[in-house]
Amino acid sequence: MKILISGGGVAGLTLAYWLHRYGQTPVVVERAARTGVGGYGVDFFGTGYDIAERMGLTAQFQPRRIPADSVVFVDDAGRERARLDRTLVERIVRGPSLPMMHAALEQVLAEAVSDHVEIRHERSISALREHPGGVDVRFVDGAQETFDLLIGADGVHSLTRRLVFGPEPDFARYLGYHMASYPLADEFDLGPVRTHYTAAGRQVVVYRTDVPGQVIALFLFKAPHAGNIPRTERLGRLRTAFAGMGWITQRLLDRAPEDGSIFMDAMSQIVVPTWHRGRVALVGDACGCMTLVSAQGVSMAMAGAYLLAQALHEYGGDHRRAFERYQSRMRPEIVRRQRTARYAARTIVPSNRFAVSAQHSVMRLVMRPAFAPVLRRQFGAGSILAGG
Numbered sequence: 001m002k003i004l005i006s007g008g009g010v011a012g013l014t015l016a017y018w019l020h021r022y023g024q025t026p027v028v029v030e031r032a033a034r035t036g037v038g039g040y041g042v043d044f045f046g047t048g049y050d051i052a053e054r055m056g057l058t059a060q061f062q063p064r065r066i067p068a069d070s071v072v073f074v075d076d077a078g079r080e081r082a083r084l085d086r087t088l089v090e091r092i093v094r095g096p097s098l099p100m101m102h103a104a105l106e107q108v109l110a111e112a113v114s115d116h117v118e119i120r121h122e123r124s125i126s127a128l129r130e131h132p133g134g135v136d137v138r139f140v141d142g143a144q145e146t147f148d149l150l151i152g153a154d155g156v157h158s159l160t161r162r163l164v165f166g167p168e169p170d171f172a173r174y175l176g177y178h179m180a181s182y183p184l185a186d187e188f189d190l191g192p193v194r195t196h197y198t199a200a201g202r203q204v205v206v207y208r209t210d211v212p213g214q215v216i217a218l219f220l221f222k223a224p225h226a227g228n229i230p231r232t233e234r235l236g237r238l239r240t241a242f243a244g245m246g247w248i249t250q251r252l253l254d255r256a257p258e259d260g261s262i263f264m265d266a267m268s269q270i271v272v273p274t275w276h277r278g279r280v281a282l283v284g285d286a287c288g289c290m291t292l293v294s295a296q297g298v299s300m301a302m303a304g305a306y307l308l309a310q311a312l313h314e315y316g317g318d319h320r321r322a323f324e325r326y327q328s329r330m331r332p333e334i335v336r337r338q339r340t341a342r343y344a345a346r347t348i349v350p351s352n353r354f355a356v357s358a359q360h361s362v363m364r365l366v367m368r369p370a371f372a373p374v375l376r377r378q379f380g381a382g383s384i385l386a387g388g
């Protein structure tokens with residue numbers, strides 16, 4: 001089958017890999033000019049790692065890991081209040097945990113498919129029409145082409161979802177925060193750790209990237225509405241939201257880029273009751289965004305892609321049964337993790353300083369090997385493919 005994948009991110013590229021391996025003909029359209037631009041760090045473990053192993057890619061990932069041996073929680077003065085060591089993380093997830101840049105992960109996936117799969121950059125669909133023989137797709141440049149299936153892997157703000165299933169507000173569940181991030185020169189000497197600093201209603205996270213001498217600053221702040229903040233207003237919003245914060249926060253803001261390149265988005269989950277309609281299906285954040293607090297978006301995007309390709313292979317040309325099978329296997333896993341992430345979002349940034357202090361005490365208590373099984377269950381971090 002000739003299958004169009006809208007979106008060449010983690011889900012789209014993983015899907016392209018497995019479809020090709022099962023003898024299908026995937027074509028990827030990606031809005032960006034090239035794969036793996038900019039971004040933020042992700043922790044890569046569990047199901048995602050398991051799938052990468054099945055793709056024979058873990059050796060390519062290893063050299064690209066970022067220096068983040070532990071997660072350290074500090075107070076206003078930068079004093080360490082709690083620490084989560086990578087050895088404990090690996091005990092919790094029962095396997096390797098690779099911190100790496102999201103862009104690097106995409107690059108490795110793109111390299112794995114580029115010899116076999118057509119990836120068309122700076123392309124996007126604009127309209128589609130389904131008929132018994134396939135899906136006629138029109139692209140923004142006016143070109144038209146017919147495919148057997150269309151898969152929307154175009155992320156949390158999916159255009160495919162909007163065109164086929166309805167407007168984004170019908171599916172977005174706002175969790176009460178905006179998030180922002182940007183890279184900057186490392187003048188902070190924090191070491192090979194990811195440092196979290198939380199004050200009432202706000203959190204700052206800093207970690208090194210895979211570019212020597214560079215760090216990412218990530219900000220989370222509570223905001224009553226999910227609306228998009230225009231690029232020209234982002235730095236001002238950050239400065240207002242983080243005014244008066246201690247530690248190195250003001251230095252991070254003083255060095256923020258002023259060219260409108262700050263990433264900023266509302267933290268919203270995507271809840272879609274049915275992930276497929278006719279010859280169109282969704283995968284990854286497009287149908288199941290859990291938000292960064294789940295720390296499993298990458299893993300679940302890869303899992304969805306893998307299981308979707310497997311179902312299409314298993315049911316031959318019967319896409320209806322394949323989509324049903326994929327959804328029944330994958331959606332409960334997403335629903336469970338979305339629930340956990342919603343709970344985490346309510347507690348991750350306490351609303352007063354006494355609660356922040358209490359949070360540090362609880363962390364010191366539970367971030368120990370004895371609690372690994374409890375944390376594993378709570379987090380749902382094991383591979384969902386174990387044995388399958």
Ligand SMILES: Cc1cc2nc3c(=O)[nH]c(=O)nc-3n(C[C@H](O)[C@H](O)[C@H](O)COP(=O)(O)OP(=O)(O)OC[C@H]3O[C@@H](n4cnc5c(N)ncnc54)[C@H](O)[C@@H]3O)c2cc1C
Nearest residue numbers: 007009010011031042043124154155284285295296297298
């Ligand atoms: C700040 C931040 C931190 C995160 N941290 C973690 C973490 O630690 N661990 C973790 O597992 N997950 C993390 N996540 C979530 C994770 O990045 C996502 O869950 C994951 O990338 C989802 O993959 P995806 O392929 O579905 O979507 P995406 O990675 O968003 O990819 C979608 C692709 O579609 C393309 N696209 C969009 N629209 C169109 C269009 N109209 N036409 C063509 N192409 C289009 C985009 O350019 C992009 O390449 C984080 C997310 C953010 C924002």
